[in-house]
Amino acid sequence: MKQIVFGSTGLKISRVTFGTWQLSPRFWGDVPKEDVVSALRLAHEQGINCIDTADAYGDGYAETVVGTFLRTVPRDDVVLITKVFNHFNPDTSRYPDLSPAHIRQRCEIELSRLGTDHIDVYLLHFHDPLTAPEAVTGMLDTLRKEGKIRHYGVSNFTVEQLRAYRTFGDYAVHQPPYSLLNRGIESDLLPYCQSERVGVMVYSPLHMGLLTGKYRGTESFMDFRQHHKDFKGERFRMVSEAVQGLKSMADRYHLSIYQLVLAATLAHPGIHTAVVGIKTPDQIREAAGAGDIVLERSDVCAIRQVLTIDGGNRVADAGGGRK
Template sequence: MSTRVTFGATGLSVSPICFGTWQLSPRFWGPQPEEELRSAMRAAFDGGINFFDTADAYGDGLAETVLGKFLASVPREEVVVTTKVFNHFNPDASRYPDLSPAHIIERCEASLRRLGVETIDLYLLHFFDQLTPLAAISETLETLKAQGKIRCYGASNFTVEQFRAARAFGAYDAVQPPYSLLDTAIENDLLPYCQAHNVGVMTYSTMHKGLLSGKYTGEETFSDFRRHHPDFQGERFRAIAAAMRDLAPMAEGYGLSLYQLILAATLMHPSVQVGVIGCKTVAQTREAVGALGKNVSRPDYFAIRAALTIGGAKKVKDATGGVK
């Protein structure tokens, strides 16, 4: 893993690790101290990360605001910023999908203001909107680009068919899908498509919402959104935690933590240019930064995949790798 990659056809030069800011969404993660998050952003930057991901939806603008304060402390040309648009917020904090042109334009202005930048480097549609024609969305994004308000654009959480259709209308050069070594579904369609068409891929929940850090015994309970997540419950949670424990000697052999071993291995996939990770603290960020530039051997990569192939159906599919 090198320390800068060219992000698909966007041409943006970014670190293969992107610092995510969803952690500033109290609805999902509970309240997080703003100061600690800003210090974590600084630790990421000082450690070589130049790519920062946010969304207007994270904390209903809070994450963009906090990221904006951090951005004010670094040279603008040394960072690459992604944000996203999708939700229409009601005064009572409820929300609904809205990628209508007027709404995109209004939200883009609000994001620029909160981030304190003149241009958003990469603007992502957060989800697919069933009601707005792709032609209208794409025309709006092209207008924002022509006005210098965004540099390039892409989509998050689109299926490969939705993304292929979008590209018939505009220059969507990046995707942000969920992907981790516990959730490899997009390897079947979106990743090959992106590799063939030079689309930048920045995965999210790259460490499976913390589960692939190796810090769990499988007995923990959660007060945040993970209390409802099936991978953090019961037998499956215990099985994943046990699989992670079994990988500890391999991590030690590389002089890496389990977190670093998994992050380094995940980023070896040739379609995955960037992994977006979430950190709440400076310590977590420093651990992530420690994975920059690290790789594992081919046999160990497939041994990790085999170890994390937990559950019947997936085991059969992954057995084609010839490892387990």
């Protein structure tokens, strides 16, 4: 897979990033870790060099599994991204805490779990309103000087929060949610990141599986999706039907619907890489097949139009729609 320069970090990354939230049993149930480690190996063979994890995923379990894999490959083959945010209580409850001492403590625990001496990109998982940005940034700069992290950034920040933090330090990466069903950041956050050369890695690009093409809209779920509004009722049925409508275009490109949607997601020039959630080797093989695909502009516009579904009603795509 081709690599691109990850904004101002200068890191070279694959257009597809391996996401490990699936190792969070409270969201996804029990996903066999052997399957995920095999998928990580396959990703490495296929040239996917970027791995996304967090101490929040399974309360450290995902980082431990990633660490198992990292010990088997040359460290420089991987761009390792992890996150900090939660204070974990012994009873498994959590609360936000980006106070400097807590960031340092979590970073050291995370390095030890990951079995490495550095994190390539360290992200603030969410915004913490109770810690001053200069205090957070001061600790991130200290960790960078010590060589424990190479770059830092944010996730789930609004454009105004990111703009404010960038006045204090070199926040070089953002990880926002984005899929072709959920394109709100195109109006503000993505243009800002493009103008500032912030590296953008979007998460949930298949909308937690909804855009993979495997649903008819009648299925029920055992995991957290049973409570998610997009996975039940009329909206689930309408979106699934719209996604199925992409089959003939996918066939024309000799792609699966999953691959077509992922390639169309990566067509936005402000997006450097898409973080896909992976449980098995077959899933990462399919994702890898989409990373370098370039679709015709007219087809990307048609896909965006098909997936412009709002509140159960189709509306025109602002980028090329009917007036």
